[in-house]
Amino acid sequence: MKTHTCGELRANHANQTVTLAGWVHRRRDQGGLIFIDLRDRFGITQLVINQETHPDAHTKAKDLRGEWVVQVEGTVIQRPDGMVNTNLETGAIEIEVHDVTVLNPAKNPPFYINKDEENLDEALRMRYRYLDLRRERMQRNIILRHQVTRFIRNYLGDRGFVEIETPFLFKTTPEGARDYLVPSRVHPGKFYALPQSPQQLKQLLMVAGYERYFQIVRCFRDEDQRGDRQPEFTQLDMEMSFVEREDVLQLVEGLMTAIVENVTDRELVYKPFPRLQYRDAMERYGSDKPDLRYDLQAFEIGDIAIRSGFSVFADNASAGKPVKVMRVPQLGAWNNSQIKKLHQELEELAKSVGAKGLAYMAIPTEESGEVRGPIGKFFANELKLELFERVGAEPGDFLIFTSDERPIVYEVVDTLRRHLAQQLGLIDPKQVAFTWILDFPLFEWNEDEHRWDPSHHLFTSPYPEDVPLLDTDPGKVRGLQYDLACNGYEVAGGSIRIHRREIQEKIFGLIGLEVEDAKQKFGHMLEAFEYGTPPHGGIAPGIDRLVMLLAGEPNIREVIAFPKTQQAADLMAGAPSEVFPIQLEELHIAIRDEDLD
């Protein structure tokens, strides 16, 4: 129906007769002369319909309106000097239309297709998602997503990886997120679970000897939504045999670097990616997924504070609580009322995440100046100099102090970092900053249940040299677990798995799982592990988050064709919905009256 797309005609096509088809993007009716911007997925081409030379076409063109689907035949005309539109890829030419065919008229859309509106109501966008997706911004995002996944398939395929599909109808697992359940018609009262990730299956594929597996796969978790969390989302699920941690890191780092450099216009801040220990990430940035597009580190100064006269800090420090300082360049040059206002704002923010207060010092811009801020007087001059040296302070810097229980300090540091970076414009939106977070503790203490919980999952291998600690001090055991963080988001997580039975059983014991229970829940895994399991490990980057960051979008809904709302609903189709009683009957399900409105 078309000889060319709306994005491909150039000056060297001049005088060719072409047929184009697409949507009416914009029309400019000048009476005897009508201009129409015709749009398809590939671009926009200007049509000219001249009443004098093509009266029939002109008559039809008069009726055309926005978003009508039309086909035109005409001649490619090179535009004369002065009439070239440099904003348009095809701006060197236009089509002198001979014939117009209306393929389908269209109602006025409920919002603009031909311009990007910032605050468009999301409910409206979702209700008419097919129109939303027609907009340039969304087409760009969805196509970028395609380019990313295509690149991944080629990259991994070239390196000996096999893409293998795994079932969606699988078995519920008691650990982890809430499962989406699917009732069985054939087995009354029994349910499948949609996989939270193909974790078990990919490990079984290693037992099966595929050695290098990947899958771009949907995962399901029935938990509450966030801007970076949907009930169904897509992972690049990977697993490799006969590898150590370093092999996995190298492969993923190479892949991510190649994606950024080949399919995006983003600037990679770090090459190679920095590696942070979990503990250091928390101590410096208060987060296990720090945004490293900007610095704003926190420094521990407990040893200095303990020698100061400021009892809040000194007491905390001697009690082993952290005392942290963040250095914010240049703000110290602000005048008193600016400083006061900034401090007030930051303190309010700090209090909102549990801090009792927030201290500061403003370092003068000149040698002779005085340090401003109420806590300055508690630090002797030599102590101040030691402090400034610790944090690398320079004249005109603004120092923020926080001290409290460790989790609160982390929260404060993280919150203030994000806020200040935003407020001070420290973020370059073109940049992507990947960083590895390594050496997570294998367990977290569960106060409620009074037991150790796996911090990743229960097949994660401990550091070999930490294995003895399993008996003596489980909290100190480091896991061979790794996360990839980017711009403040966790974009991948993985681990080297346990492949030896006695260690696995020890882990079960620590997390309060009797061997018999373990057999009940993971019997198929344990059995499989007895049949010659290679050492293996893997990782699973989140495709939605990755593409979101590469597209510079603020949430993953913008890179998912048909996302769900925060209430996990599809506003376009109206899902979830009630079903016919016969359907429930077949599934052996009854709805309790008290659950209905």
Place this chain on the structure above:
RNA sequence: GGGGGCGUGGUGUAGUGGUUAACAUGCUACCCUGUCAAGGUAGAGAUCGCGGGUUCGAGCCCCGUCGCUCCCGCCA
């Protein structure tokens, strides 16, 4: 489960308890042969998300409710 934000012509916004709810854009009609975010003239289009309350009087204040969204909990 909890806390915050938003909801006003189709769309995006303004609107200090007081007359006929304003602006931009889109839409409709007409004019217009070099526009490209076209321009000009005229016009239609809102029971201010919904329900209740306070008040002489509510888009505005209060309570409830629905929807979207951000966050906490949750997310091995």
